Amino acid sequence: MLQLSNDHSFATAGKVQTGNSGDMTALDLSRLITAAADTIADHAEELTALDQAIGDGDHGLNMKRGFEAVRAEADLFAAKPLPDALKAIGTKLVMTVGGASGPLFGTLFMTLGKEIPAGPDRASLTVAFGKAIEAVAARGKSQVGQKTMLDVLQPVHDALAEGKTAAEIADIADVAAKATVPMKALRGRASFLGDRSIGHMDAGARSTALLVRTVGQAIGEDA
Amino acid sequence: MSNVGIVIVSHSPLVAEGTADMVRQMVGDEVPLAWCGGNGHGGLGTSVEAIMGAIDKAWSEAGVAILVDLGGAETNSEMAVEMIGEPRAHKIIVCNAPIVEGAVMAATEASGGASLKEVVATAHELSPS
Numbered sequence: 001m002l003q004l005s006n007d008h009s010f011a012t013a014g015k016v017q018t019g020n021s022g023d024m025t026a027l028d029l030s031r032l033i034t035a036a037a038d039t040i041a042d043h044a045e046e047l048t049a050l051d052q053a054i055g056d057g058d059h060g061l062n063m064k065r066g067f068e069a070v071r072a073e074a075d076l077f078a079a080k081p082l083p084d085a086l087k088a089i090g091t092k093l094v095m096t097v098g099g100a101s102g103p104l105f106g107t108l109f110m111t112l113g114k115e116i117p118a119g120p121d122r123a124s125l126t127v128a129f130g131k132a133i134e135a136v137a138a139r140g141k142s143q144v145g146q147k148t149m150l151d152v153l154q155p156v157h158d159a160l161a162e163g164k165t166a167a168e169i170a171d172i173a174d175v176a177a178k179a180t181v182p183m184k185a186l187r188g189r190a191s192f193l194g195d196r197s198i199g200h201m202d203a204g205a206r207s208t209a210l211l212v213r214t215v216g217q218a219i220g221e222d223a
Numbered sequence: 224m225s226n227v228g229i230v231i232v233s234h235s236p237l238v239a240e241g242t243a244d245m246v247r248q249m250v251g252d253e254v255p256l257a258w259c260g261g262n263g264h265g266g267l268g269t270s271v272e273a274i275m276g277a278i279d280k281a282w283s284e285a286g287v288a289i290l291v292d293l294g295g296a297e298t299n300s301e302m303a304v305e306m307i308g309e310p311r312a313h314k315i316i317v318c319n320a321p322i323v324e325g326a327v328m329a330a331t332e333a334s335g336g337a338s339l340k341e342v343v344a345t346a347h348e349l350s351p352s
Contacts, residue, residue: 058262058266058268062262065264091306094271094302094306095270095271095272098262098263098264098268098269098270099262099268099269099295100294100295100298100299102271102299102302103271103298103299103301103302104298106302107302139298139301139302187294188294189293189294189295
């Protein structure tokens with residue numbers, strides 16, 4: 001999905017090539033799915049605890065259910081061309097995550113799939129990612145600065161555009177998620193708490209940062 | 224049925240079913256009606272799949288008005304409409320109205336053969352903004 005190396009090798013259908021020019025090492029999408037599902041499973045309790053503080057406390061469980069459903073059909077997704085795979089993963093997340101996170105994460109992947117070419121380079125990925133963020137903002141009727149996953153997605157997009165490495169982008173995502181702690185929630189269940197939402201990290205921002213690091217690492221191992 | 228259909232989407236199946244019960248008793252059977260509530264796993268929440276099913280059940284060529292409770296119900300309903308897609312999507316509208324009053328008023332309007340636009344406008348009149 002993400003091609004983060006500094007060269008300009010191209011990903012092919014269903015695979016992402018991450019090696020140096022000429023190195024055709026390809027990352028199997030099914031391995032990336034496994035890594036993402038593992039990450040969510042490993043952090044499900046932490047995500048739920050974050051959500052219990054200012055949300056309805058189901059984020060960890062919901063995300064785990066969704067990513068386990070994606071994991072169960074990983075080979076099916078990996079067999080598709082990248083755009084179709086991303087769209088199918090998004091649809092699966094919409095149907096299985098539930099809560100408000102299902103449509104939001106689902107829309108992210110579905111739009112990414114709609115906008116990304118079969119063999120993306122960093123430039124086309126960045127454009128597609130930008131469109132996906134716009135779609136998430138529209139779906140949630142939200143914008144950056146309102147203590148949501150957008151507060152991680154936007155800095156990640158900017159870092160992609162600036163040519164940062166996978167490791168740098170993962171760190172930027174972590175910092176961005178932590179930066180939601182002092183924010184006041186203006187969207188979702190947490191917004192009912194008003195000022196009391198201040199002092200807690202947004203669960204969706206945290207899960208987004210976790211996924212960004214996982215994707216970067218999965219690609220990095222193959223590079 | 225030629226009347227506009229009504230779909231009720233609450234985080235709680237009890238609220239959704241109770242609201243539907245009020246519509247049936249106060250308005251009658253002249254309006255296609257369906258409800259859904261809960262996350263499908265025994266907890267509070269809304270499910271896109273269940274909402275799509277409810278829209279199918281209450282489907283009318285005149286259109287369907289959806290009444291929702293909290294934010295997630297609205298987001299999931301909008302997602303369901305998008306996934307249903309055209310040619311039906313433009314005939315499905317998520318109302319900005321209190322769920323119980325909105326459902327009863329919208330259904331009352333719909334039972335008289337009003338258009339989707341009129342049904343939705345009636346529900347929106349209940350909204351403070």
